[in-house]
Amino acid sequence: MPNLDPSYLDAPAIPAPAGHVSDFEHPVTDTQQGGIHQLAYFAIILCGALAALSSLFRIASRIMKKPRHIGIEDFLLVAALGLYSGFLYLCYEIALFPGFLVHEWNIRLRDTVDFSWRLHLASNFYGLTLLCLKLAILIDWLHLFNPRMQRNTVFWTIHVLLIMNTIYYISAFFLDRFRCSPIEKTWNPLYVGGSCPIDANALNIVSSLLNLISDFIILLLPQWIIWRLNLTKAKKLGASLLFVIGIFATACGIARMVYSIETLYSKDYTYIYTTVGLWSLGELTSGFLVIGVPSIPKVYRSLYSQPDSILHTMATRLRGTRTADSGGVAGRAHHVESGSGSANLPSWFTPRPSSQSRDMWSITRDDGYGLLPDQHGRAAYVEAYPDPASSVELPEYAIIRETRVQISSQPRLYSDGSIKWQDPK
Template identity: 40%
Template sequence: MASDEEQAAFIEALLEGPSMEPPAGVDPNFDDPGGNHTIGYAIIILGSTLATMAILLRLCSRVILKRIKIEDALFISALGLYAGHQYVFYEMSIFPGLWVHQWNFQLKNISHISYNIHIGSVFYGLTIMCLKVGILLDWVRIFCPVGTRNAMLWISHVIIWANIAFYGIGTMVELFQCTPREKIWNPLYEGGSCPMNMHAHNFASGIFNIISDLVILAVPQSIIWKLQMSTSKRIGVSLLFTIGIFACACAIARQVLINTLIRSDDVIYNISSLGLWDVGEITAGFMIVGIPSLPQVVKKIPLTESVVSLVRVFTRSTHSDLHSTPKQELPLWMKPRGQKAPRHWDSIITDEYNMSSVRSTDSTVGLRRNVEEVPQ
């Protein structure tokens, strides 16, 4: 039987060795493990900047309209949780870096990295839950005026409560998958148990995430395309929501990587790509929230209307000089009355996206009545 000294020496040698047995013919390289740091930093800065700007736009529009709703609190909470996710991803970008094979860093470092992955997964689930619930509540307020009981209302409520239940339970599963919790991130912890099948949980989570993303993307389109407006405006309004396609693409790519993780022992290497798609999906969610608020904020910037008017006058005068032909001057009473040029952003669909000028069909009368009450 080994003495205490021999056992301590064995554990010390184990900790100083690689975190994973390398493939045949490959030697661990602790001094130059490879990987990439720059991409991680760039994605973190870009994603954080876009998300913060989106929420600031949203909050500015709410202040302008003097309307703060429960969904705005959810969006602020999501941004705070996203900051936690980004910090964890930033730490991983510093060490060991992205796309570093586990056999290229020592086992003594695995606990800290595994702990960050565990906390990052918790932040991801809670961030996605707050974003999706907030977006759906916002769209219910837009497309389902008080007293309306349409299909979108019921679908939205089903998805809202499904997200709360699924991500709420999923967070508890992630937090308490092992007893004691240290066993989650410490591979050398002796005793305890981990009764949860986390592979099955992660697979189911990815599938649910894709389905809910697709439903959130598709639900408002059925109402948008029923609105009576020009094709160009209809396409312009619909395209505002197509950023959700990118979010769905990120969710699908994330699911592919989850399947890879389930089959691979080189977890740290594959988790890097998963983190990048997480950032892309969450950032897209924030942009869905914030970008539609841009017109409302821009209109309040000093001199904006003057600059736009000047550009219009210059463009029209240039066009007249190039294409006008001599005409006999008509009497004033025969000249047609000028019409005010419609503003492109007047048809943007959010809670206050100036839809009062859009005529509605019978199925969208309630929607028009709801948005016409908005102070212009």
């Protein structure tokens, strides 16, 4: 920074418009005195907590899975959470000073250097976080909606999105990082000399537009797949609701693009860019929710199924003595379902399937009979899913669940009516 006159550095960053007076001690916003610090603190804490909880549910569901399976999408999620933490910290520093939604004529020119530096870093963290999030979401959906990696529309659509998002976000990172020569001119508004061949405002608008298109495609992709599955309308609706969180991410992307366009007509950058930052917080948080919320039912069932878990204990106490006093067939059925004492019952005693409501993550044997559509789009009633090595061709869109059963003993009925168990030959 050149040796500038202190009086020049202490002047307002931009001239105050007619009817306004610069106030450095208590910057004035459209809503209150002193800048909007409280709103920023609340948004940072809320978004950080939601992102952390969503990531925790996702990782927990993978660890609880038998066998445990940690894929590349989970490592990308952890990387996204780390980058998001850096973005939150920079937002917190901006919230401390000058604050969010503070007009630029209410801060001194010397203070714009620190603000621009933090804004530049936050923009880099934002792009890298979004890259890791979108890659994690797309890879996860590829495994969910196309587990056998068939070369169908879903396979190629997701792969095209993976390649395009990777190229776009990496290119945007380097363009923003090195758009000026020397690099210091990128973030230092007081730097004299150098050049910036790439206009920052135009880059932000193009970035927001391409990001919005990507969000919109990712929002529609699971809905398009789910509503083509051979499920009941109730289950289709329940499954689709797990993925509509992307609507909020798309809405945040639209708002972010609108405020980015305002930079073409206004020089009040502290007000506009902090507004963009708030919408960016919502957009990134929505990405964590998109990949984390569908894991909540899995974690709940895993915890509930463990006899020593808090959820199982609470549910048992709420049922009271009904479970203990329910004898006969119902009591024995529950005994078999729990997995204890099954060796003392004959093979023909099979508890009836539970009639309680289930979501798309609870597809059981009964659902498998009508899940796979035939080549004419009608329900193909099959007794079991085909073996991967069989010649049966799977439909293009299907949710598949493999169940393996190992028989260790079998009953034998004698003429006197007694039943004994023996090892199979």
